[in-house]
Amino acid sequence: MSKxxxxxxxxxxxxxxxxxxxxxxELANEKYQLGFALSxxxxxxxxxxxxxxxxxxxxxxxxxxxxxxxxxxxxxxxWDTIDPAIRPERGLLKIRSQLGxxxxxxxxLLYPQLAAASSLKxxxxxxxxxxxxxxxxxxxxxxxxxxxxxxxxxxxMAYDTLPYSExxxxxxxxxxxxxxxxxxxxxxxxxxxxxxxxxxxWRAVVEEVARDYPDVELSHMYVDNAxxxxxxxxxxxxxxxTDNMFGDILSDEASMLTGSIGMLPSASLDASNKGMYEPCxxxxxxxxxxxxxxxxxxxxxxxxxxxxxxxxxxxxxxxxQAVSNVLDQGLRTGDxxxxxxxxxxxxxxxxxxxxxx
Amino acid sequence: MSKxxxxxxxxxxxxxxxxxxxxxxELANEKYQLGFALSxxxxxxxxxxxxxxxxxxxxxxxxxxxxxxxxxxxxxxxWDTIDPAIRPERGLLKIRSQLGxxxxxxxxLLYPQLAAASSLKxxxxxxxxxxxxxxxxxxxxxxxxxxxxxxxxxxxMAYDTLPYSExxxxxxxxxxxxxxxxxxxxxxxxxxxxxxxxxxxWRAVVEEVARDYPDVELSHMYVDNAxxxxxxxxxxxxxxxTDNMFGDILSDEASMLTGSIGMLPSASLDASNKGMYEPCxxxxxxxxxxxxxxxxxxxxxxxxxxxxxxxxxxxxxxxxQAVSNVLDQGLRTGDxxxxxxxxxxxxxxxxxxxxxx
Ligand SMILES: CC(C)[C@H](C(=O)O)[C@@H](O)C(=O)O
Ligand SMILES: CC(C)[C@H](C(=O)O)[C@@H](O)C(=O)O
Numbered sequence: 001m002s003k004x005x006x007x008x009x010x011x012x013x014x015x016x017x018x019x020x021x022x023x024x025x026e027l028a029n030e031k032y033q034l035g036f037a038l039s040x041x042x043x044x045x046x047x048x049x050x051x052x053x054x055x056x057x058x059x060x061x062x063x064x065x066x067x068x069x070x071x072x073x074x075x076x077x078x079w080d081t082i083d084p085a086i087r088p089e090r091g092l093l094k095i096r097s098q099l100g101x102x103x104x105x106x107x108x109l110l111y112p113q114l115a116a117a118s119s120l121k122x123x124x125x126x127x128x129x130x131x132x133x134x135x136x137x138x139x140x141x142x143x144x145x146x147x148x149x150x151x152x153x154x155x156x157m158a159y160d161t162l163p164y165s166e167x168x169x170x171x172x173x174x175x176x177x178x179x180x181x182x183x184x185x186x187x188x189x190x191x192x193x194x195x196x197x198x199x200x201x202w203r204a205v206v207e208e209v210a211r212d213y214p215d216v217e218l219s220h221m222y223v224d225n226a227x228x229x230x231x232x233x234x235x236x237x238x239x240x241x242t243d244n245m246f247g248d249i250l251s252d253e254a255s256m257l258t259g260s261i262g263m264l265p266s267a268s269l270d271a272s273n274k275g276m277y278e279p280c281x282x283x284x285x286x287x288x289x290x291x292x293x294x295x296x297x298x299x300x301x302x303x304x305x306x307x308x309x310x311x312x313x314x315x316x317x318x319x320x321q322a323v324s325n326v327l328d329q330g331l332r333t334g335d336x337x338x339x340x341x342x343x344x345x346x347x348x349x350x351x352x353x354x355x356x357x
Numbered sequence: 358m359s360k361x362x363x364x365x366x367x368x369x370x371x372x373x374x375x376x377x378x379x380x381x382x383e384l385a386n387e388k389y390q391l392g393f394a395l396s397x398x399x400x401x402x403x404x405x406x407x408x409x410x411x412x413x414x415x416x417x418x419x420x421x422x423x424x425x426x427x428x429x430x431x432x433x434x435x436w437d438t439i440d441p442a443i444r445p446e447r448g449l450l451k452i453r454s455q456l457g458x459x460x461x462x463x464x465x466l467l468y469p470q471l472a473a474a475s476s477l478k479x480x481x482x483x484x485x486x487x488x489x490x491x492x493x494x495x496x497x498x499x500x501x502x503x504x505x506x507x508x509x510x511x512x513x514m515a516y517d518t519l520p521y522s523e524x525x526x527x528x529x530x531x532x533x534x535x536x537x538x539x540x541x542x543x544x545x546x547x548x549x550x551x552x553x554x555x556x557x558x559w560r561a562v563v564e565e566v567a568r569d570y571p572d573v574e575l576s577h578m579y580v581d582n583a584x585x586x587x588x589x590x591x592x593x594x595x596x597x598x599t600d601n602m603f604g605d606i607l608s609d610e611a612s613m614l615t616g617s618i619g620m621l622p623s624a625s626l627d628a629s630n631k632g633m634y635e636p637c638x639x640x641x642x643x644x645x646x647x648x649x650x651x652x653x654x655x656x657x658x659x660x661x662x663x664x665x666x667x668x669x670x671x672x673x674x675x676x677x678q679a680v681s682n683v684l685d686q687g688l689r690t691g692d693x694x695x696x697x698x699x700x701x702x703x704x705x706x707x708x709x710x711x712x713x714x
Contacts, residue, residue, distance in 0.1 A: 159520035201515035
């Protein structure tokens with residue numbers, strides 16, 4: 001039986017970069033006889049335009065049935081002023097939550113060819129290779145109750161709730177330890193246990209899970225210190241595991257250390273490694289439609305898809321190698337361009353990867 | 358009548374660095390005839406040892422009566438394993454909250470003499486001068502309810518609450534705008550309004566306050582993007598205003614951009630500019646008692662104390678100038694030392710500032 005891949009191009013540069021990634025995916029499909037069948041639907045603003053909501057029920061149904069999902073990016077100024085309840089981001093949050101994609105893997109990897117693009121000194125970031133494991137379906141993103149109301153004295157107030165249960169923490173901690181085990185066996189759990197009740201439970205449960213991973217060196221760090229250490233000496237980290245909100249902040253900070261967020265893919269996995277794959281960067285509405293966006297993060301998301309949802313290590317490696325070769329050839333989209341390299345557009349970059357594969 | 362200054366040396370390197378700052382404060386007191394009377398008490402671990410709690414009622418009473426407070430730093434491994442309810446940090450949180458010190462000013466300033474210490478490229482950080490205005494007595498740090506409990510199914514869970522009221526947001530927004538007005542008239546409000554109910558209210562109220570400050574250019578940024586932009590191009594910021602948790606994370610990240618967190622002071626102000634002043638760095642237990650800690654952040658906290666709580670601009674400027682002169686002389690503690698400079702200890706550094714004043 002064929003494997004179903006649902007493709008959600010999304011908004012802004014989404015359709016352009018996904019088109020290139022699909023070329024790579026289809027070539028891999030053929031070359032490695034993966035038996036993938038691709039279908040398409042909308043998420044985010046494009047879904048608002050088509051269905052009136054950022055994630056239609058039928059799309060969610062299709063996503064449930066699919067074996068993996070490839071996503072571009074969502075959001076844009078066109079939908080900034082609509083009812084908050086149907087803003088593009090809501091579609092993204094809903095699909096994560098409804099599919100139980102709790103394990104978000106966000107690598108921050110510095111490509112040697114792009115070392116100059118970082119705003120950090122070369123010696124601080126050379127060889128940087130961090131993996132941030134972010135809890136993606138719990139915490140303050142989804143906690144209830146949450147409300148905006150008017151108090152008796154006429155004043156408005158609003159609040160959110162940050163809850164974590166033992167099982168939510170345990171399963172994401174396991175992802176962190178498992179990842180550390182196949183990397184450099186160092187896991188840093190980030191929390192704010194000196195202030196938050198939820199973080200105290202987080203730390204306790206991570207400690208418990210650690211007993212099953214004596215081969216992994218576990219440390220704990222407060223989130224404020226982690227934000228500092230990422231700037232000061234990022235190479236001290238191997239794998240970082242943290243909650244939804246802290247993971248949002250720290251993974252963006254970490255990705256920017258590489259100076260080339262246009263290169264970074266991500267995976268969001270459920271308990272059985274079914275996953276949604278997307279670039280770390282956003283929908284970049286300012287350059288949408290110009291044919292200049294960098295498709296490499298989305299192409300590398302295809303590599304993650306092959307690796308994590310289908311165990312196709314050979315095909316995944318081949319795509320990563322093809323991307324590296326293209327960089328070696330000196331091809332660069334505008335965001336990663338530097339003196340002496342050849343500036344290319346989205347399609348030319350995609351074609352180059354296809355050729356290298 | 359004399360002005361009362363309460364000095365709380367705290368833990369770790371606190372007593373050493375505060376001793377140097379007090380020398381500077383006493384000299385300024387004499388030279389500018391400020392009429393300050395100093396008294397001393399304990400906070401944090403030192404208070405646990407003396408009173409059994411990290412902030413004794415009598416200390417709080419003294420703090421209430423004082424016109425300003427100078428704090429070293431709190432915390433250390435000695436108290437890491439005691440009952441969480443009386444850990445050193447609890448004393449710090451309680452004094453902030455009980456005195457209504459809602460306005461936390463955290464400058465991130467790069468001293469030209471120390472430009473090499475940053476892990477960022479010189480061109481990215483040269484001339485960096487950001488002020489982070491952090492809400493300090495509300496949000497998830499103090500929100501109720503918060504609880505750790507066992508569910509009916511036997512699973513543990515814990516939660517925190519992130520509340521903000523209109524008046525809490527309005528008063529901190531005003532601090533942000535007021536600060537921007539005397540700086541470069543640019544205020545960036547950081548929130549997560551695409552996810553959090555409290556952030557949506559935050560953004561709405563900041564917009565309302567903005568009407569009274571047409572001369573200040575207001576922008577909004579999501580916290581994940583802010584964490585990225587601080588690494589990518591920190592000089593785009595003038596003043597950042599944000600909530601307690603985001604401010605904790607971003608101010609630490611921003612301070613590390615300068616590479617010399619040992620240089621950065623902070624102020625925590627109430628509605629009438631009564632304040633507590635402390636270095637941004639922690640109690641550094643690993644180097645406590647060795648006489649090598651950098652006292653400059655605490656000395657610069659004295660400058661902030663004179664400026665913000667007493668309007669003593671001349672004395673405040675003189676201290677800043679003295680610190681700058683000492684750096685020009687090539688004196689450096691270990692944390693900011695580089696080739697060609699003279700390494701000095703805590704006392705020698707303090708004496709040099711006193712001499713320069
Ligand atoms: C768009 C937004 C809701 C989302 C998040 O905060 O999770 C994004 O920032 C991300 O990190 O994927
Ligand atoms: C010690 C801790 C509770 C405190 C905080 O989080 O506010 C510290 O990190 C700070 O920023 O002053």
